[in-house]
Amino acid sequence: xxxxxxxxxxxxxxxxxxxxxxxxxxxxxxxxxxxxxxxxxxxxxxxxxxxxxxxxxxxxxxxxxxxxxxxxxxxxxxxxxxxxxxxxxxxxxxxxxxxxxxxxxxxxxxxxxxxxxxxxxxxxxxxxxxxxxxxxxxxxxxxxxxxxxxxxxxxxxxxxxxxxxxxxxxxxxxxxxxxxxxxxxxxxxxxxxxxxxxxxxxxxxxxxxxxxxxxxxxxxxxxxxxxxxxxxxxxxxxxxxxxxxxxxxxxxxxxxxxxxxxxxxxxxxxxxxxxxxxxxxxxxxxxxxxxxxxxxxxxxxxxxxxxxxxxxxxxxxxxxxxxxxxxxxxxxxxxxxxxxxxx
Amino acid sequence: xxxxxxxxxxxxxxxxxxxxxxxxxxxxxxxxxxxxxxxxxxxxxxxxxxxxxxxxxxxxxxxxxxxxxxxxxxxxxxxxxxxxxxxxxxxxxxxxxxxxxxxxxxxxxxxxxxxxxxxxxxxxxxxxxxxxxxxxxxxxxxxxxxxxxxxxxxxxxxxxxxxxxxxxxxxxxxxxxxxxxxxxxxxxxxxxxxxxxxxxxxxxxxxxxxxxxxxxxxxxxxxxxxxxxxxxxxxxxxxxxxxxxxxxxxxxxxxxxxxxxxxxxxxxxxxxxxxxxxxxxxxxxxxxxxxxxxxxxxxxxxxxxxxxxxxxxxxxxxxxxxxxxxx
Numbered sequence: 138x139x140x141x142x143x144x145x146x147x148x149x150x151x152x153x154x155x156x157x158x159x160x161x162x163x164x165x166x167x168x169x170x171x172x173x174x175x176x177x178x179x180x181x182x183x184x185x186x187x188x189x190x191x192x193x194x195x196x197x198x199x200x201x202x203x204x205x206x207x208x209x210x211x212x213x214x215x216x217x218x219x220x221x222x223x224x225x226x227x228x229x230x231x232x233x234x235x236x237x238x239x240x241x242x243x244x245x246x247x248x249x250x251x252x253x254x255x256x257x258x259x260x261x262x263x264x265x266x267x268x269x270x271x272x273x274x275x276x277x278x279x280x281x282x283x284x285x286x287x288x289x290x291x292x293x294x295x296x297x298x299x300x301x302x303x304x305x306x307x308x309x310x311x312x313x314x315x316x317x318x319x320x321x322x323x324x325x326x327x328x329x330x331x332x333x334x335x336x337x338x339x340x341x342x343x344x345x346x347x348x349x350x351x352x353x354x355x356x357x358x359x360x361x362x363x364x365x366x367x368x369x370x371x372x373x374x375x376x377x378x379x380x381x382x383x384x385x386x387x388x389x390x391x392x393x394x395x396x397x398x399x400x401x402x403x404x405x406x407x408x409x410x411x412x413x414x415x416x417x418x419x420x421x422x423x424x425x426x427x428x429x430x431x432x433x434x435x436x437x438x439x440x441x442x443x444x445x446x447x448x449x450x451x452x453x454x455x456x457x458x459x460x461x462x463x464x465x466x467x468x469x470x471x472x473x474x475x476x477x478x479x480x
Numbered sequence: 481x482x483x484x485x486x487x488x489x490x491x492x493x494x495x496x497x498x499x500x501x502x503x504x505x506x507x508x509x510x511x512x513x514x515x516x517x518x519x520x521x522x523x524x525x526x527x528x529x530x531x532x533x534x535x536x537x538x539x540x541x542x543x544x545x546x547x548x549x550x551x552x553x554x555x556x557x558x559x560x561x562x563x564x565x566x567x568x569x570x571x572x573x574x575x576x577x578x579x580x581x582x583x584x585x586x587x588x589x590x591x592x593x594x595x596x597x598x599x600x601x602x603x604x605x606x607x608x609x610x611x612x613x614x615x616x617x618x619x620x621x622x623x624x625x626x627x628x629x630x631x632x633x634x635x636x637x638x639x640x641x642x643x644x645x646x647x648x649x650x651x652x653x654x655x656x657x658x659x660x661x662x663x664x665x666x667x668x669x670x671x672x673x674x675x676x677x678x679x680x681x682x683x684x685x686x687x688x689x690x691x692x693x694x695x696x697x698x699x700x701x702x703x704x705x706x707x708x709x710x711x712x713x714x715x716x717x718x719x720x721x722x723x724x725x726x727x728x729x730x731x732x733x734x735x736x737x738x739x740x741x742x743x744x745x746x747x748x749x750x751x752x753x754x755x756x757x758x759x760x761x762x763x764x765x766x767x768x769x770x771x772x773x774x775x776x777x778x779x780x781x782x783x784x785x786x787x788x789x790x791x792x793x794x795x796x797x798x799x800x801x802x803x804x805x806x807x
Binding site: 201202203204205207208293294296301302303304326328329330331332333335336337338339340347348351352353354355 | 549550551552553554620621624625628629652654655656734738739740741742750759760761763764765766
């Protein structure tokens, strides 16, 4: 019992020490700090390491989630924030922030059904919505069977896996479902977290991936990088043009190219349900948020230098980590935007 | 001077009287301060959480406790599902851990060969040292698939269609849910209950047991009529130490409970617990009401634990009164 009583204050003490050192680093002005989206963390940390190796400053990024990133950059505690859900122009103007995309990826429905190979199961958007809403309950439901003639579908119930935390991934996923399914839009709607009518919740992409791998006859949604790393079977989706596409670098960039970035003020654009013939329907973007008139100009300049590096030399590295580089026209547009808005 | 002390002090040897009293008073002050500090901390934590959750309590009133909706986009928060999940998983944990722990403790004190007692006791204490996230990962990667493939289908087949307990064992066997979480929690609290139980069993005066042997008692009679009655209050204390641990456990439960805000009678279905909901959702709680609701959840866990421990205390007092003891 004594052991239990001693432990908590000790933990508090350790935590206090930890945050002290963090503050000292911030206070000394060594490097740039950022916080936000967990999705962008792997590529951002790879860029930061390379950037530093080539003589740049330290980039300290904390992947605390999109919502946390927005809150922190608004409060001015970090030099930049990263979010998977773009802010509206009004919101940006009110909080005096600039916003631009940095990298593109896809969100993939992953399945765990014995005998189903990756991409073999075909699903449409409305059907995906019905599954996640619990209206289609069984794998051999006529609606699924009709789309997949010749595929052996088990007569078992579908176990739905969703996120337990609020997430930009969920925002993009439910934004897509709301666009293609009026029933979903009316009942669950879109958001970083929604009122899931069924299923189990995993924390983070890794939590959902782990649940789908462990629960037989389950379906979930994760970022593409997790599909590649975990070798998970996925479903192919019907896009707006009516074609069934599998998630891949090509189908993501096809979606990025067919999106009309030029018309989107402050890049406030969600790329789901893109119109291209081969476009993958649930393509997502991570956005960087920075103050238009930064309190610390030197740090802001250094951050911009880092992002310019990421958008030019860093894009090859993004590809290696299963993200999708931004189209050249978009990079040019971002460059102009940065020059015009961030002082 | 001695009038200010709360207890009588034996006069020290001549010449040392004055210094001895000063040291004694100092010692009294230090220990009292330590004791009051705990109460002060406890009180401040409770007040801080109630204050942080005031927005949620003001907005939803009693509905925060009785409501089963946890709808973030609609900003409607009700804590019934996490409260139910917390209590249910802890009850399952105790149903499993109490008999096993008492069995372990009795075996180690009275039945096991003397040379095995030390190693087994150390092994059990080491179980308590395993971080809860390890239990969570074991639960998810090893135990949940086992439950999904073997245990849960069997339960549904044999009990799912029975009259009263049927609803407890219905639903698809996904391996993640209250039953799995309860069993994992049970394994986690076994070392806590069994190591305390072992200590108190070995404190039973040998004379009592020897007398029972002399009267021709069997081993079972010694256990049930001497050891258990003699140690009853300490054992109840040990059980509630384990219960306290089960109620507040976060990491392991998050892995295997399913984190779903759905109210379901079935033990095989996913649910949520107070600690797991806070751990999952706090980082991205970006509205005041959402954050306040999560802090209010923390306050409720505090209240639930307090109520459970009070009931335990009252229970203990009643048992002791029936036995005609004073404490």
